[in-house]
Amino acid sequence: MPATFRDFDALVEKRAATLVGELKDLVRLPTVSAQHSAIDETAQAVLARARRAGVDAVVESVDDGPPTIVGSTGSGARTLLVYDHYDVQPPDPLDEWETPPFEPTERDGYLYARGVSDNKGNLMARLQALELYREVFGELPLRVRVLYEGEEEIGSAHLHAFVQRYADRIRADGCIWESGYKDAAGRPTLSLGLKGIAYFQLRVRGIAKDAHSSLATILPNAAWRLVWALSTLKNARDEITVDGLMDHVRTPSRSDLALLDALPFDEAETAKLHGVRGFSRGLTGTPLKVKHFLEPTCTICGLTSGYAGEGSKTVLPAVASAKLDFRLVPDLTPELVADLLRKHLDRRGFTDVEVEPAHGELPSRWPADTEVAQAAVSALRATYGTDPVVYPLMVGSGPMAQVCDALRIPVVGFGSGNAGSANHAPNENIKVSDYLDHVRAFGRFLHTFAGRAL
Amino acid sequence: MPATFRDFDALVEKRAATLVGELKDLVRLPTVSAQHSAIDETAQAVLARARRAGVDAVVESVDDGPPTIVGSTGSGARTLLVYDHYDVQPPDPLDEWETPPFEPTERDGYLYARGVSDNKGNLMARLQALELYREVFGELPLRVRVLYEGEEEIGSAHLHAFVQRYADRIRADGCIWESGYKDAAGRPTLSLGLKGIAYFQLRVRGIAKDAHSSLATILPNAAWRLVWALSTLKNARDEITVDGLMDHVRTPSRSDLALLDALPFDEAETAKLHGVRGFSRGLTGTPLKVKHFLEPTCTICGLTSGYAGEGSKTVLPAVASAKLDFRLVPDLTPELVADLLRKHLDRRGFTDVEVEPAHGELPSRWPADTEVAQAAVSALRATYGTDPVVYPLMVGSGPMAQVCDALRIPVVGFGSGNAGSANHAPNENIKVSDYLDHVRAFGRFLHTFAGRAL
Numbered sequence: 001m002p003a004t005f006r007d008f009d010a011l012v013e014k015r016a017a018t019l020v021g022e023l024k025d026l027v028r029l030p031t032v033s034a035q036h037s038a039i040d041e042t043a044q045a046v047l048a049r050a051r052r053a054g055v056d057a058v059v060e061s062v063d064d065g066p067p068t069i070v071g072s073t074g075s076g077a078r079t080l081l082v083y084d085h086y087d088v089q090p091p092d093p094l095d096e097w098e099t100p101p102f103e104p105t106e107r108d109g110y111l112y113a114r115g116v117s118d119n120k121g122n123l124m125a126r127l128q129a130l131e132l133y134r135e136v137f138g139e140l141p142l143r144v145r146v147l148y149e150g151e152e153e154i155g156s157a158h159l160h161a162f163v164q165r166y167a168d169r170i171r172a173d174g175c176i177w178e179s180g181y182k183d184a185a186g187r188p189t190l191s192l193g194l195k196g197i198a199y200f201q202l203r204v205r206g207i208a209k210d211a212h213s214s215l216a217t218i219l220p221n222a223a224w225r226l227v228w229a230l231s232t233l234k235n236a237r238d239e240i241t242v243d244g245l246m247d248h249v250r251t252p253s254r255s256d257l258a259l260l261d262a263l264p265f266d267e268a269e270t271a272k273l274h275g276v277r278g279f280s281r282g283l284t285g286t287p288l289k290v291k292h293f294l295e296p297t298c299t300i301c302g303l304t305s306g307y308a309g310e311g312s313k314t315v316l317p318a319v320a321s322a323k324l325d326f327r328l329v330p331d332l333t334p335e336l337v338a339d340l341l342r343k344h345l346d347r348r349g350f351t352d353v354e355v356e357p358a359h360g361e362l363p364s365r366w367p368a369d370t371e372v373a374q375a376a377v378s379a380l381r382a383t384y385g386t387d388p389v390v391y392p393l394m395v396g397s398g399p400m401a402q403v404c405d406a407l408r409i410p411v412v413g414f415g416s417g418n419a420g421s422a423n424h425a426p427n428e429n430i431k432v433s434d435y436l437d438h439v440r441a442f443g444r445f446l447h448t449f450a451g452r453a454l
Numbered sequence: 455m456p457a458t459f460r461d462f463d464a465l466v467e468k469r470a471a472t473l474v475g476e477l478k479d480l481v482r483l484p485t486v487s488a489q490h491s492a493i494d495e496t497a498q499a500v501l502a503r504a505r506r507a508g509v510d511a512v513v514e515s516v517d518d519g520p521p522t523i524v525g526s527t528g529s530g531a532r533t534l535l536v537y538d539h540y541d542v543q544p545p546d547p548l549d550e551w552e553t554p555p556f557e558p559t560e561r562d563g564y565l566y567a568r569g570v571s572d573n574k575g576n577l578m579a580r581l582q583a584l585e586l587y588r589e590v591f592g593e594l595p596l597r598v599r600v601l602y603e604g605e606e607e608i609g610s611a612h613l614h615a616f617v618q619r620y621a622d623r624i625r626a627d628g629c630i631w632e633s634g635y636k637d638a639a640g641r642p643t644l645s646l647g648l649k650g651i652a653y654f655q656l657r658v659r660g661i662a663k664d665a666h667s668s669l670a671t672i673l674p675n676a677a678w679r680l681v682w683a684l685s686t687l688k689n690a691r692d693e694i695t696v697d698g699l700m701d702h703v704r705t706p707s708r709s710d711l712a713l714l715d716a717l718p719f720d721e722a723e724t725a726k727l728h729g730v731r732g733f734s735r736g737l738t739g740t741p742l743k744v745k746h747f748l749e750p751t752c753t754i755c756g757l758t759s760g761y762a763g764e765g766s767k768t769v770l771p772a773v774a775s776a777k778l779d780f781r782l783v784p785d786l787t788p789e790l791v792a793d794l795l796r797k798h799l800d801r802r803g804f805t806d807v808e809v810e811p812a813h814g815e816l817p818s819r820w821p822a823d824t825e826v827a828q829a830a831v832s833a834l835r836a837t838y839g840t841d842p843v844v845y846p847l848m849v850g851s852g853p854m855a856q857v858c859d860a861l862r863i864p865v866v867g868f869g870s871g872n873a874g875s876a877n878h879a880p881n882e883n884i885k886v887s888d889y890l891d892h893v894r895a896f897g898r899f900l901h902t903f904a905g906r907a908l
Contacts, residue, residue, distance in 0.1 A: 195668070199766040208729030213779045214649070214849035216753040217746040218724075218733040223754035224688060231685035234678060236803070270672075275662030279672040292671040299670040300677035301769050306756035307777055312653040312812045314779050315755050323761055325667045325768050349690070358766045395668035424666075 005382070005454065008136045008443050012436055015132070019439060020111065020432060022049070023124045024104040027113040031120075033066070033087035033154045043067035046086050046123070046148055053127040054134065055146055062165055065158025066150035070169045073130065074140025080372075080449050081145045081172035083403055083411075084123035085152035088115035089424045096426035110429045117421035117430045119178040123148060125416055125435055126176070129442035136443075141450035145172055147403065152178070155359050156399035163406050172409050174372025174449055176442075177400060179423075180415030182434060183389055184266060188380045188441075190388040191413040192373060193365035196328030197397040198337040199301075201356045202226065203321045210306070213314040222320040223305040229350040230322060233298055233341075238280045240298045243344045248332050252290050259368065259392050260289040293393050297327040323358075329393065334360025362401035365393055370410035372449060379445035380414060382454045383437060388414065414441065459836070459908065462590045462897050466890055469586070473893060474565065474886060476503070477578045478558040480540075481567040485574075487520070487541035487608045497521035500540050500577070500602055507581040508588065509600055516619055519612025520604035524623045527584065528594025534826075534903050535599045535626035537857055537865075538577035539606035542569035543878045550880035566883045571875035573632040575884050576892065577602060579870055580630070583896035590897075595904035599626055601857065606632070609813055610853035617860050628826025628903060629863045630896075631854060635871030636888060637843055638720060642834045642895075644842040645867040646827060647819035650782030651851040652791040653755075653812045656680065657775045660806075664760070667768040676774040677759040683804040684776060687752055687795075692734045694752045697798045702785050706744050713822065713846050714743040747847050751781040777812075783847065788814025816855035819847055824864035826903060833899035834868060836908045837891060842868065868895065 012019070026049075031042040043059055047069055050057040057071030066087075091101035091114045099105040104113035115121075130144060147170055149159055163170060183189050206222035234240050252260070267284060271277065279288055301324065306317030326337050338357050345353050366373070368390060380388040394413065404411040416438035422428045444454060466473070480503075485496040497513055501523055504511035511525030520541075545555035545568045553559040558567035569575075584598060601624055603613055617624060637643050660676035688694050706714070721738060725731065733742055755778065760771030780791050792811050799807050820827070822844060834842040848867065858865040870892035876882045898908055 197768070199768070201766075206730075208727075211728060212850070213751070213753045213755055214781060215728070216751040216779070216781070217749060217849065218737070218742060219728055219730060220734070221754060223757050226757075227681050227684045227754065228690050230681045236682045273662075274665060274669070274673055276660075276673060280674070283672070288672060295671060297667070297670040299667045299768075299770060300675060300681065300759065300774075301667055301767060301771065302760035302762055303677050303680075303757045303771075303774060304762045305754065308756050308758045308762075312655075312777060312779070313755060314651070314653070316753060317755065320754075320757060323766060325670070325766070327668060327670070395671065396666070 003136045005444060008132060009440055011132050011136055012439050016436055019128050020435065022128065023116065023121060023435065026120045026124055027104050027115045028102055030102045031087050031115065032090050033151045034090050039066050039087065039150050042086050043069060043150055049127055050146060053131045057146065060166060062158050062161045065162065068150060068162055069146065069148040070166055072143060072145045072169070074143050076140065076142035076450055078174070078450055079143040079145060079172040080446070081147060081170060081175040081409055082126050083147050083175055084119050084126070084178045085149045086120065086123060087150045087153050088118065088120065089153050093426060098427055106432065109433065110431050111435070112427055112429045114428050117417040117428055118423040121430050121435055122178055122415040122438065125438045126442050129439045129446065132439065133443050133446055140446065141452060142446065144446070145170060152399065156402060159399050160402045163403055167407055170403065171407050174370065174375070175404050175409045175411040176445070177411050177413035178398070178415070179417065180413045181417030181419065181421060183264065184269065184419040185264060187264065187386065188384045188388040188414065189391060190373070190376055190380060191391040191394045192368055193393045193411070194363065194400045195393050195395055195397050196332065196334065196361045196363035196401065197359065198326040198328060198334035198357065199359040200324045200338070200341065201321065201358050202324055203319065203354045203356070204352055205319045207316070207318045210318045211316040213316045216316050219316060221316055223317050225350070225352060226305065226320040226322055229345055229353045230300065232344070232348055240296065242298065242340050243347065245296070245332070245337065245340050248336060249296060250330055252294050256294060256392060257286060259390060260293060261286050263289055263391065264389060265289055292395065293391065294329055296329050296332055297325070299325045301325045327395065327397065328363045330363050330365050333362055361397045361399060362405065363393070364400035364405050364411070366410050372410045373412050375449035376412045376414055376445055378448040378454060379441055382444050383441040457590045459898060462586060463894055465586050465590055466893050470890055473582050474889065476582065477570065477575055477889065480574045480578055481558050481569045482556055484556045485541050485569065486544050487605045488544050493520050493541065493604050496540050497523060497604055503581055504600060507585045511600065514620060516612050516615045519616065522604060522616055523600065523602040524620055526597060526599045526623070528597050530594065530596035530904055532628070532904055533597040533599060533626040534900070535601060535624060535629040535863055536580055537601050537629055538573050538580070538632045539603045540574065540577060541604045541607050542572065542574065543607050547880060552881055560886065563887065564883045564885050565889070566881055568882050571871040571882050571884045572877040575889055576632055576869040579889055579892045580896050583893045583900065586893065587897050587900055594900065595906060596900065598900070599624060606853065610856060613853050613856045617857055621861060624857065625861050626863050628824065628829070629858050629865040630899070631865050631867035632852070632869070633871065634867045634869030635873065635875060637718065638723065638873040639718060641718070641840060642838045642842040642868065643845060644827070644830055644834060645845040645848045646822055647847045647865070648817065648854045649847050649849055649851050650786065650788065650815045650817035650855065652780040652782060652788035652814045654778045654792070654795065655775065655810045655812050656778055657773065657808045657810070658806055659773050661770070661772045664772045665770040667770045670770050673770060675770055677771050679804070679806060680759065680774040680776055683799055683807045684754065686798070686802055694750065696752065696794050697801065699750070699786070699791065699794050702790065703750060704784055706748050709822070710748060710846060711740060713844060714747060715740050717743055717845065718843060719743055747845065747849065748783055750783050750786055751779070753779040755779045781849065781851065782817045784817050784819050787816055815851045815853060816859065817847070818854035818859050818865070820864050826864045827866050829903035830866045830868055830899055832902040832908060833895055836898050837895040
């Protein structure tokens with residue numbers, strides 16, 4: 001009798017302790033790319049694990065970038081690319097962790113450790129799924145390529161060059177992106193892209209050094225210059241007013257609206273969580289979702305000038321600075337936003353406001369009817385017994401365009417996280433059963449993306 | 455032969471070491487009111503010194519305020535009030551002092567110590583002048599009252615009540631205020647008042663706690679609310695746009711303009727010092743001086759929101775705050791500005807911007823032709839051999855109105871400081887010869903204010 005996914009699931013269950021144990025071993029490594037910690041050690045561990053799963057993986061790097069792992073296994077008409085990263089965010093603030101970030105700990109069915117959700121969990125689960133698939137079904141029905149990078153959490157500075165240099169080892173018919181999670185209601189989700197980001201440091205100097213505020217009569221104040229400049233970028237109706245920026249934002253299509261209409265979004269719960277009584281512009285329903293998923297942002301992430309201590313200090317600040325984050329939807333790019341912002345400020349006389357681009361990623365958005373998306377929907381439906389919630393764009397960002405847009409690889413994201421996984425935050429976690437479900441889902445996805453019926 | 459000021463000057467010169475030695479003893483006491491340090495000890499030392507100078511001084515206090523010294527000596531048709539304070543600013547940052555702040559040190563003719571200029575030097579010099587005047591001329595030709603407070607550097611919170619309660623011991627025909635200095639060109643200066651101040655802490659909360667900046671699509675951003683609110687308070691032409699505020703500012707009179715016209719103001723040097731190429735609105739000459747001395751300010755002294763560290767953090771800040779300092783000219787008051795500011799913000803929908811008054815002082819301005827001002831001009835001319843530079847208002851602030859406006863006592867300020875005295879800053883200093891000159895000038899002022907010719 002030919003093997004089925006009942007056999008696959010049974011094997012996942014039988015091996016559960018081993019599968020979770022391997023993940024624990026991986027998250028014990030403190031692979032904090034921002035601190036250049038344990039990078040080589042983790043790359044070697046991942047390389048060895050990928051090879052054990054039958055992937056002919058090698059480590060490459062470009063331009064003194066960190067080790068990046070590429071490899072391939074299996075054969076068939078279709079090729080799937082698996083993108084993950086083995087680095088993690090810094091664990092700070094340490095004192096808010098209930099258990100140490102690099103000592104994986106199970107509590108009430110959840111596994112806590114830095115990187116367990118973002119993204120070592122999915123990296124390991126997918127390798128394990130490959131291995132178990134072979135064990136149950138024999139050979140893989142498709143070619144699977146892996147791309148594991150080691151600096152996603154610090155901006156993937158070398159990924160573009162890497163993808164250009166090693167394009168022939170990365171090309172595929174579809175890609176599964178690093179992340180994915182169950183929503184707050186426990187529904188599996190699928191994402192069809194990511195927003196981009198353009199992060200800027202703004203800085204104004206008015207006078208040579210801080211002066212007594214009695215001189216504010218005649219000397220320029222950097223803080224005022226900054227406030228005036230910023231106030232021209234977005235208005236109190238929450239409309240971005242950077243000249244020309246909104247002209248580059250696509251109007252939602254009928255299918256966009258249908259997708260968003262079907263998307264669950266718990267307004268009451270979200271409002272409660274953030275302590276607000278309503279949302280931007282008083283929006284609700286589909287228009288609120290359009291704004292959240294398909295509109296860009298212009299966010300002051302930080303403001304700094306003058307005296308920040310207790311009480312009063314009568315100082316005229318010499319410098320003022322702001323951190324500004326634009327989330328990008330198609331067809332905005334970091335370069336375009338930088339150019340529009342500079343011209344907008346210059347046109348209004350704010351040539352004294354320095355704008356330094358700090359970090360940029362392109363948006364990447366793919367249709368819902370690609371083969372990889374259809375295969376993912378089938379696999380998730382079979383795994384979870386329900387259709388996944390489909391997000392047109394994740395509202396976060398990442399180097400998706402550097403890989404998938406560059407090589408024209410349609411992409412989806414689904415994974416083992418949950419709505420409270422606390423990526424980038426203390427007490428990062430996944431539910432152990434969600435982890436095993438992702439192994440099961442990824443096994444099915446290999447099957448469906450290869451064109452086989454479940 | 456009757457005594458003259460040649461005799462007085464000769465005695466000052468003879469006693470110079472003793473006079474300066476007494477000041478050194480006083481500034482050795484670390485009377486930092488912000489830290490409640492050495493307050494009682496200093497009050498007792500000042501009380502004893504005043505008594506030795508013949509003042510029937512006593513210590514009083516109101517409402518648990520610090521010890522305040524009042525007393526009187528001499529008799530005559532006129533009464534002079536001497537206002538000084540015996541507390542000093544904190545010495546921080548300590549590592550910028552060339553010699554320890556409470557170890558008075560002479561270098562190149564200057565005496566360095568915290569409080570030597572602001573204001574223990576003038577306090578001591580004036581007591582010494584009283585004593586030497588009696589030694590040279592016999593009895594004082596007028597009544598001199600002293601008022602020495604111990605919390606000027608932290609806002610004089612109890613002075614208003616003190617002045618109300620002890621008005622009968624404070625009333626006078628003229629007052630000499632604590633401070634005064636030679637300008638950068640070495641000319642003696644005389645001031646006819648002080649600007650007031652209204653200092654506010656502004657605070658906005660948007661959401662319950664910091665959120666990921668991807669949620670900026672739909673959640674309010676406290677930093678934007680603050681920027682929008684601030685941007686309505688002053689425009690890029692440096693005009694205060696708080697509704698109605700400028701209606702309370704007097705138009706400069708002909709005599710104001712004449713006074714300012716005659717006032718030296720080294721634009722090139724000031725521009726160089728602060729690293730600017732020009733001043734507010736491109737002003738120069740008398741209009742620049744009008745703006746500096748007779749117009750109010752609205753100054754952002756501090757801006758704080760979100761992430762202030764290196765690099766980028768994609769955070770939607772929950773709170774944002776600003777410190778805002780208005781320098782007040784007649785007829786603005788802290789209460790009026792607080793009221794106008796609140797109404798201005800509310801009218802524009804910024805009811806979410808909390809405004810907390812932190813510190814307030816009234817402006818106080820007196821004519822140039824009062825008896826006390828005329829007597830001071832004569833005394834300074836005789837001491838320095840040149841007419842003093844007359845400032846209509848000092849651009850700093852202090853509790854002058856609490857004393858002089860409350861009891862209708864015309865007031866002037868002159869003293870022993872210099873343009874680089876560094877009040878409130880590291881390496882506070884006076885020139886030793888300026889100190890002795892202030893003793894000589896104050897002796898002459900006792901004479902001229904009593905109606906005697908020099």
